[in-house]
């Protein structure tokens with residue numbers, strides 16, 4: 001990872017490409033790489049910004065000035081950025097290019113994410129709104145209630161996640177929300193999807209993030225000997241039968257005839273990354289997890305193996321997952337402080353891994369960080385886990 | 391009586407039934423109904439036949455939408471909060487999401503038994519719903 005760049009998250013109301021180009025320029029500057037030297041540019045697509053959003057790779061290449069570089073665009077819901085990284089990395093590992101640029105950016109409307117327009121009764125993402133009014137927060141509410149029933153988590157535990165992440169976010173100049181909050185404020189915020197309140201649920205944001213990736217040989221030729229390395233990128237899909245109700249589905253798979261797999265989807269995402277990196281949860285110095293809700297952060301902490309199922313609340317209460325704790329979770333401030341800018345988010349997670357591993361994270365620096373893990377999950381069987389090391 | 395979606399459930403004298411599909415080869419059930427080969431990757435089954443799902447199950451989880459969901463949902467005016475329950479059907483080994491009818495959130499509990507019924511969306515057509523055991 002030679003360079004990182006980010007446009008601050010917010011609700012800026014400008015075209016998404018502006019955020020992406022700003023992030024790309026910063027990443028190139030940080031890497032000391034000229035755009036002309038980039039052999040391959042991958043854009044993580046956005047589906048709410050018309051044709052330029054679908055062909056994001058071309059949009060960024062054109063904005064930076066057509067240079068003849070090969071391009072690709074990919075969409076994989078919340079994992080779009082990680083898939084873009086994976087495509088760039090694979091091309092580098094195949095020896096087909098030395099330097100690649102990965103960019104993701106989004107401009108989002110206010111309020112709930114809604115399905116793309118038009119009557120589409122054959123699209124489950126449209127139908128779940130039409131038939132059930134099942135918004136994204138509704139699914140987060142179902143998971144949170146299930147967690148309370150299974151493990152005895154409480155709304156106070158969920159609020160403590162927000163308090164922790166808001167504190168980290170207050171130390172991050174790129175975050176959208178930079179104010180610390182109290183548990184009382186969280187617990188007094190309006191109920192949205194029972195048992196989750198407004199401050200338990202991540203907002204939707206504008207933002208952009210970019211990375212410059214290069215082969216080890218290229219880095220060495222340019223005098224970089226201690227670059228942060230991508231040790232693993234996992235983009236595995238679920239294994240039938242998946243017994244967790246996932247967005248935007250109406251039902252789980254059936255486990256009546258075929259027994260469920262050993263690991264849930266989220267667990268399998270992290271597991272595959274650990275296998276690829278030859279590392280385990282014990283080696284992880286810190287993690288960026290997809291806290292679409294406060295309760296979901298607790299699920300992730302268990303799914304990536306930082307503790308057994310049902311014990312994430314204990315880790316949280318002991319301060320283990322806070323800045324300065326044994327294994328900080330979301331030292332960037334997480335989605336709680338950023339809000340979600342879908343195609344940029346997984347790239348932003350990897351930017352944070354890189355900054356932390358370089359020791360450039362300032363007041364939110366994780367001391368002695370050697371191994372960072374970033375995980376996310378999105379609609380339609382998409383998800384990712386990335387491990388970076390130094 | 392208009393159904394909000396054709397082929398996913400039926401309403402008759404013997405109550406409301408969800409319609410799924412069952413693989414003729416391994417017995418795997420799917421909801422919503424699906425054509426094509428069996429969803430189990432190792433099953434050679436190529437044909438899925440229609441099947442009625444169990445009418446009773448246990449609440450896996452539930453939530454209440456305190457704000458009106460956006461279009462294409464049609465919210466009642468004034469808005470009455472929509473309760474959703476994910477219900478586990480033991481025989482089929484699946485969890486099915488649905489709106490909850492005539493049960494206040496305070497009456498709901500993870501693990502309690504509920505029964506399938508149906509009710510109208512705010513603009514008229516019927517949809518399956520989870521309700522009190524008769």
Ligand SMILES: [Zn+2]
Nearest residue numbers: 413416428433
């Ligand atoms: Zn089968």
